[in-house]
Amino acid sequence: MNKKRTTIKDIAAVLNISPAAVSKALRGHSRISVKTREEVKRVAEELNYQPNHLASALRKGKSNLVGVIVPRTNSNFFSSVIQSLEEILNKAGYNIIITQSNESFQKECTNIDTLLFTQVDGIIASMANETVDLSYYEKIKSKDIPLILFDRGENDLNVDYVGINDYDSSHIIVEHLVSKGCKRIAHIGGYRRTRIFNNRIRGYIDAIKKHNLPLDKDLIIESALTLEDGRKKMLELLKQEIRPDAVYAASDYAALGALQVLQEYNISVPNDIRLVGFGNEPFTSLVTPTITSVNQHSEKIGRLAAETFLERIATPEVKQKLNKIILDAELVVRNSSK
Amino acid sequence: MNKKRTTIKDIAAVLNISPAAVSKALRGHSRISVKTREEVKRVAEELNYQPNHLASALRKGKSNLVGVIVPRTNSNFFSSVIQSLEEILNKAGYNIIITQSNESFQKECTNIDTLLFTQVDGIIASMANETVDLSYYEKIKSKDIPLILFDRGENDLNVDYVGINDYDSSHIIVEHLVSKGCKRIAHIGGYRRTRIFNNRIRGYIDAIKKHNLPLDKDLIIESALTLEDGRKKMLELLKQEIRPDAVYAASDYAALGALQVLQEYNISVPNDIRLVGFGNEPFTSLVTPTITSVNQHSEKIGRLAAETFLERIATPEVKQKLNKIILDAELVVRNSSK
């Protein structure tokens, strides 16, 4: 019965050498003769040897596993970041464990615990909307394993961060709408407590000021940015005495909700009201009219996050500190604002 | 410096007992006095003890990790299955490692290899469209760890399978279209070599026969079912002498592509041509008109797959055999076929 897996010892027994020699041969240690090295490889192949990752991880004190936490995977942005993370990290010999927080702080905490329990060598995360208490993230830091944040980060954690320039993105959007002749631009934004949404709001405000447009408090609405929120907030905007002539939503889902309401009210997009979303979700180019949005360069963000992680691993002596990598976002103009 | 993690030995040292006693106390072994058990728990808490998962996994010969392979995560179906898998398995003490094949056979093979390398205790997978060579899946079986397939399975592997009744779903769809008065129903299907798509095609054919409708070869088109395929195939259908009065696409993406073409040609949906998709992707209720589709009960599939896995783990003596769990799908009627 070959019920039991072949181990390094089995190979050693066949060749009448020590397990240590086999281990070294397999890892390409210099002090092993070419002859033995090749014999070992041959026998390993023959016996269908598969190294026991757990044993090696235990001995070396690293698991070659990277934990990933995202709010959800069924958004194009996150799944694309993950894909790119996986590609880079696999090449470097790491596997990733993906977990979803579903935007819940509670779930995020248990995710962190299970990842730490699994002895991951590092964590790459995008924070849940709800999260304000950073103690669980501090816990990661206290374990002295790299923590890399992307998209949804937090300066106070003083770790690496990869994301796009939200502030500038708002400027670009407002500028685009102004160039189309819009004079009263509303913003359906996220909650200010989330850094990226706060930045988008700040960018919006500053851009509005810059173009000497009315900075009406009623034109800035905070929400969780779901489709349903988009609908509700759009209805509120329509109830105002002077309707806006453009709406900039900080998420494509909210933009879509707004679009649905506008269509139900027979308000023409883009003729009566121009609309811009954020995130460049695939459906933005599937609906009618197609929705102008912001491309967040997900693949690039994934790649940079992975590379930053590898760099941290390579130089463990360097203490982690706030290190922001900010990419320029790109406005993808579609029919909803043409 | 508390640089080093607390181990079971540290706890033992504090209480002046053996590490074995600590281990047993922590696991709730019956032969440990209530007193020591509680002291151990107290000290463990105090020293912030985190069990070393690798060591225990190595010793016990199981990793408490389950590998998951999906074609992609950015589809609502798969991400929802994953979420439900995660929920059940986490409760049972398992963590999941998610990998994506991107519908590529090559990628799927390396995914299997990395999962096996990571010593997962089992694999839950949905096969890539491309996959016909089953040798890598046989490799999983030869390791004697449970393999559970869902949605995209293969009878020949003789393992557990969870999915919906594709054959019947086609029947239900055709019946629905017939009830709306359709007489010439086209089917934009997947490739026959994939079992589920073959079943949908067979179901379509039998249902057409059953209702004595014309069974025209030109009305059945195979493709990869992407949005682009939907567009192309719809164009082909429109070129035919007698246009169909209904189109049943085996994926929502293809259905959406078809819808776009129809709108470009000013053909009214549902008045001129009725349209049905498959998968109940969120966008089906977001576009105009909303698209009738089939709900695949993703949460239930995830739950059943997880439970089947746990059952296999609990009864390792039982040899795995073909065991199909087939759910009834549910037609969600929307405007595209009303």
Place this chain on the structure above:
DNA sequence: AGCCTTTGTTTAAACGTTTAACCAAACTTA
């Protein structure tokens, strides 16, 4: 009292690798 059982714990080995330290043989070099 003597034997049996139960309770609570210790001992020691094991899981499969890696690696520091050691060693013998072969080769250099002056």
Place this chain on the structure above:
DNA sequence: TAAGTTTGGTTAAACGTTTAAACAAAGGCT
């Protein structure tokens, strides 16, 4: 040729946990 270096290994301990086996002490039974 003697000392030093290089080559190609071996030995043994270690990573942190689990667990079978052993054992001592206490309690139960006749």
